[in-house]
Amino acid sequence: MSTNHALEGVGTWLDDRLHGARGVRVLLRKVFPDHWTFLLGEIALYSFIILLLTGTFLTLFFQPSMGTVVYHGSYTNLDGVSMSRAYASTLNISFDVRGGLLMRQIHHWAADLFMAAIMAHMIRIFFTGAYRKPREVNWLIGITLFTLGLLEGLFGYSLPDDLLSGAGLRILEGVLQSIPIVGTYVAFFLFGGPFPGSDIIPRMYMLHVLLIPGLILALVTAHLFIMVFQKHTQMPGKGRTNTNVVGQPMYPYFMAKTGAFFFFTFGILALAGAFAQINPIWLYGPYNAVAMSAGSQPDFYMGMLEGALRVFPAWQWVVFGHTFAFNVFIPALLPLGALFTGAAFWPFIEQWVTGDKLEHHVNDRPRNAPTRTAIGVAVITLYGVLWAEGANDILANHFDISLYLTTEIARVAWIVAPIIAYILTKRICLGLQRKDVHLLEHGVETGIIRQLPSGEFIEETRPVDEESRAILESRPHYQGLPRGAGAGPEESQEGVPAPGMRGAIGKARERLYNVITESVPLPANGHGNGHAIEGNGHGDQPSAVVPSGSGQSGAGPDDGPPGQP
Amino acid sequence: MSDTNDHGHPGDHGQPGESARGDDLMADLAAAGQPGEHEGQPDGPQARRRVIGTPAPAAGRTMLAEEPAAGGAPRELPADPENLESAKRAERIVAACFVLAMLAGLGFIAAYVIFQVHTVNNTLHSNLALGTTMGVAFLAMGVGATIWVRRLMPDVEVSEERHPLASTPENKAAFAQTFEEGAQTSQFVKRPLIRRTLIAATVPVAVAPIVLLRDMGPLPEKSLDHTVWKKGTRLVVYGTNRPLTPADFSTPGSSLSVIPEGYAENDNALAKAATTLIKFRPGQLRAPTVMNWTVNDIVAYSKICTHLGCPAALYEQTTHHILCPCHQSTFDAARGAQVLFGPATRPLPQLPLTTNAQGFLVAQSDYHEPVGPSFWERS
Numbered sequence: 001m002s003t004n005h006a007l008e009g010v011g012t013w014l015d016d017r018l019h020g021a022r023g024v025r026v027l028l029r030k031v032f033p034d035h036w037t038f039l040l041g042e043i044a045l046y047s048f049i050i051l052l053l054t055g056t057f058l059t060l061f062f063q064p065s066m067g068t069v070v071y072h073g074s075y076t077n078l079d080g081v082s083m084s085r086a087y088a089s090t091l092n093i094s095f096d097v098r099g100g101l102l103m104r105q106i107h108h109w110a111a112d113l114f115m116a117a118i119m120a121h122m123i124r125i126f127f128t129g130a131y132r133k134p135r136e137v138n139w140l141i142g143i144t145l146f147t148l149g150l151l152e153g154l155f156g157y158s159l160p161d162d163l164l165s166g167a168g169l170r171i172l173e174g175v176l177q178s179i180p181i182v183g184t185y186v187a188f189f190l191f192g193g194p195f196p197g198s199d200i201i202p203r204m205y206m207l208h209v210l211l212i213p214g215l216i217l218a219l220v221t222a223h224l225f226i227m228v229f230q231k232h233t234q235m236p237g238k239g240r241t242n243t244n245v246v247g248q249p250m251y252p253y254f255m256a257k258t259g260a261f262f263f264f265t266f267g268i269l270a271l272a273g274a275f276a277q278i279n280p281i282w283l284y285g286p287y288n289a290v291a292m293s294a295g296s297q298p299d300f301y302m303g304m305l306e307g308a309l310r311v312f313p314a315w316q317w318v319v320f321g322h323t324f325a326f327n328v329f330i331p332a333l334l335p336l337g338a339l340f341t342g343a344a345f346w347p348f349i350e351q352w353v354t355g356d357k358l359e360h361h362v363n364d365r366p367r368n369a370p371t372r373t374a375i376g377v378a379v380i381t382l383y384g385v386l387w388a389e390g391a392n393d394i395l396a397n398h399f400d401i402s403l404y405l406t407t408e409i410a411r412v413a414w415i416v417a418p419i420i421a422y423i424l425t426k427r428i429c430l431g432l433q434r435k436d437v438h439l440l441e442h443g444v445e446t447g448i449i450r451q452l453p454s455g456e457f458i459e460e461t462r463p464v465d466e467e468s469r470a471i472l473e474s475r476p477h478y479q480g481l482p483r484g485a486g487a488g489p490e491e492s493q494e495g496v497p498a499p500g501m502r503g504a505i506g507k508a509r510e511r512l513y514n515v516i517t518e519s520v521p522l523p524a525n526g527h528g529n530g531h532a533i534e535g536n537g538h539g540d541q542p543s544a545v546v547p548s549g550s551g552q553s554g555a556g557p558d559d560g561p562p563g564q565p
Numbered sequence: 566m567s568d569t570n571d572h573g574h575p576g577d578h579g580q581p582g583e584s585a586r587g588d589d590l591m592a593d594l595a596a597a598g599q600p601g602e603h604e605g606q607p608d609g610p611q612a613r614r615r616v617i618g619t620p621a622p623a624a625g626r627t628m629l630a631e632e633p634a635a636g637g638a639p640r641e642l643p644a645d646p647e648n649l650e651s652a653k654r655a656e657r658i659v660a661a662c663f664v665l666a667m668l669a670g671l672g673f674i675a676a677y678v679i680f681q682v683h684t685v686n687n688t689l690h691s692n693l694a695l696g697t698t699m700g701v702a703f704l705a706m707g708v709g710a711t712i713w714v715r716r717l718m719p720d721v722e723v724s725e726e727r728h729p730l731a732s733t734p735e736n737k738a739a740f741a742q743t744f745e746e747g748a749q750t751s752q753f754v755k756r757p758l759i760r761r762t763l764i765a766a767t768v769p770v771a772v773a774p775i776v777l778l779r780d781m782g783p784l785p786e787k788s789l790d791h792t793v794w795k796k797g798t799r800l801v802v803y804g805t806n807r808p809l810t811p812a813d814f815s816t817p818g819s820s821l822s823v824i825p826e827g828y829a830e831n832d833n834a835l836a837k838a839a840t841t842l843i844k845f846r847p848g849q850l851r852a853p854t855v856m857n858w859t860v861n862d863i864v865a866y867s868k869i870c871t872h873l874g875c876p877a878a879l880y881e882q883t884t885h886h887i888l889c890p891c892h893q894s895t896f897d898a899a900r901g902a903q904v905l906f907g908p909a910t911r912p913l914p915q916l917p918l919t920t921n922a923q924g925f926l927v928a929q930s931d932y933h934e935p936v937g938p939s940f941w942e943r944s
Contacts, residue, residue, distance in 0.1 A: 407893065
């Protein structure tokens with residue numbers, strides 16, 4: 001009781017000043033729906049917190065300077081080598097600060113995990129349609145966070161000024177220079193003169209420890225606040241509707257679970273830092289402009305950019321005394337630019353095509369939005385081809401194939417593979433929908449064979465249970481396109497087309513609508529699987545037309561369309 | 566809410582009229598200053614609260630005295646898990662996990678004190694000890710907390726209502742009115758002179774910070790067109806800074822990185838001037854290699870890749886291919902370093918070579934074209 005009194009005292013003191021009792025109570029009771037994919041964003045959040053913690057430790061010892069020193073420290077292999085202070089202080093963190101190497105490695109692993117978790121989280125959001133109204137703003141914030149994460153990572157792993165990351169900076173300089181008109185100036189201003197100069201490390205340090213993390217922190221805060229304000233989406237299920245949210249309350253359940261999850265994330269990263277070496281800069285040596293090692297790879301999230309630079313053909317124009325280095329600025333800017341722009345516009349494109357202006361709080365199952373899922377898989381495939389091409393020298397070496405062949409394959413695959421992926425995915429989705437419809441119509445096979453008095457054998461099926469039924473029947477709801485006055489819902493050809501549906505754009509929209517909403521129709525009879533015995537296992541007629549209860553009368557298999565009264 | 570479990574928890578007994586709470590932060594914020602709104606909602610007894618998967622309590626359970634919630638308000642969450650036996654076991658496991666975490670945490674501190682660093686091996690041991698204890702401490706806490714939630718906290722599922730995010734028409738209208746009135750009162754709308762001069766005033770202020778960035782670096786001017794190689798600059802071996810005579814470099818097929826003498830510590834100079842020296846057998850070098858720029862079948866090409874400036878560091882003797890490890894641009898060293906494959910568009914520039922009076926290899930001049938990646942001003 002004394003603890004209660006103490007807590008009560010603190011609570012009263014705070015409430016007298018901040019008026020929290022009611023709002024905080026509501027917050028404590030906030031409902032968190034549960035699904036394993038909802039943890040992906042949490043991994044990103046916790047990686048970010050771990051990055052802030054370990055990064056703060058590293059700043060205590062790191063010297064962001066390109067001033068030259070001759071090394072005489074603990075790593076004797078580099079004794080007497082002249083190097084930048086940045087590199088020397090990174091060696092000191094690794095070999096002379098207790099726990100320094102661990103913090104460096106955790107920091108680097110956490111950065112990779114941060115980016116991987118963001119990617120997985122975005123993929124989940126996309127495939128379940130969780131970006132739809134009212135969550136478009138958070139989707140855009142997420143894309144911005146991903147972009148900032150890329151820059152933050154690039155600047156971060158370039159800070160030690162080692163040979164590997166120095167080559168990355170050299171590539172960055174080359175990419176900047178290739179930009180028409182302003183490129184050379186941008187490169188000179190960023191590097192403070194010709195490459196490598198002596199300014200780039202301190203400048204990247206400021207960006208890496210202050211500006212970009214500040215922006216990320218602000219956007220993460222906004223991201224979370226909007227999420228709390230709008231409440232979570234939920235996976236489809238019994239009792240889960242667009243007007244409720246079902247799950248466990250934040251206090252004590254979610255707090256304890258998410259706390260545990262933070263510890264898991266930190267624990268796994270600590271073990272990774274202990275047992276999995278990452279970025280051993282002492283093996284690469286300090287940066288110099290003359291040397292380079294084979295098999296150089298950036299961190300995985302830069303791999304796609306690297307692959308695009310490798311796969312793009314050697315196209316270049318020299319016109320009126322100016323060089324258009326298409327071979328550089330197109331692959332450097334186009335794939336990622338198109339990916340981010342396309343992702344940012346997608347929710348609005350989908351809204352325009354489907355005419356959908358409703359709020360959506362129940363997630364789609366990916367199969368139930370076949371076109372969206374297929375587009376997503378196609379984009380991931382494109383990304384994957386370029387990403388693999390970013391490691392084509394490693395692949396060629398491991399699989400003992402010609403280095404040039406890997407590039408030739410990628411030059412074809414980056415176009416062909418996404419198309420195949422699109423078609424396959426769409427077919428698979430529609431097939432899965434058919435399976436769902438079959439389950440709804442005919443129930444679950446029990447494996448029990450029964451002989452009827454007529455001598456006929458039938459397999460007994462059991463209706464799907466309520467929970468599965470709710471899931472199977474969950475489909476995205478499309479409002480339908482605006483219809484002209486007088487036109488019925490099924491006869492858009494007649495009557496005057498609605499505004500926005502006229503002309504070539506309107507026609508295209510109609511066609512896109514049909515592509516995007518393509519689905520296997522659910523049985524119209526919502527209670528179609530209520531029969532214990534479903535005799536007609538494979539009627540070709542869509543049972544969408546079967547009236548309720550007719551299944552019991554039309555028991556004869558294949559002797560006519562089912563549901564004939 | 567057909568699955569609302571009404572034979573549920575001890576706390577539920579005798580509370581038929583419990584009112585559902587509008588557990589809704591947004592509504593709460595919106596309704597601030599309208600006390601009682603939530604409590605007054607006339608929802609049914611079962612609304613928005615479900616307790617799923619909790620079978621009827623064991624006979625003995627109902628005998629346990631329940632501490633009445635403060636103020637007599639009905640419980641919203643059950644107080645105890647269904648299976649107290651299992652909970653007791655779980656409690657011990659959780660406690661064991663937390664003890665393990667505590668020991669691992671102490672181990673971390675001990676490892677910090679015991680394991681010193683300053684050599685590669687010591688660092689390895691320190692890293693393993695610190696990382697393992699840290700990882701175990703966190704994982705044990707995570708495992709403990711997870712078991713705690715799953716086995717000790719009664720399983721509940723609650724439901725709360727969503728409200729449309731859009732404001733009510735009245736609120737929207739009120740906002741519009743407030744906004745409109747403010748705009749009118751400020752005179753911003755009525756007095757275009759103020760409005761326009763204010764906009765005019767902000768433009769230079771907005772541009773000024775961009776102007777401030779001007780001193781981040783010098784202008785490129787012609788600096789990318791030249792390197793530090795000059796007529797008579799001696800080639801020295803990268804790393805040893807030793808000058809070379811053709812006789813020092815007489816093994817056909819070998820290659821060397823060379824730099825201009827006196828620039829070994831100048832990264833800015835080397836970033837453009839780094840050069841690859843390759844010795845061929847007589848007759849192997851073909852056009853478009855400039856033969857006048859070679860000495861005894863020794864040819865010098867820029868080491869800076871014309872794609873993105875990485876050192877094109879890999880040389881394959883048998884095929885005479887120079888390969889850039891960054892993006893695999895491949896150049897034919899026997900034929901003027903022409904591009905054979907990859908994204909590079911231009912051959913590696915050739916450095917004109919000769920020997921000086923002492924017989925050392927020197928440059929005849931600078932490269933005759935800019936080295937390295939393409940840039941806008943390059944013609």
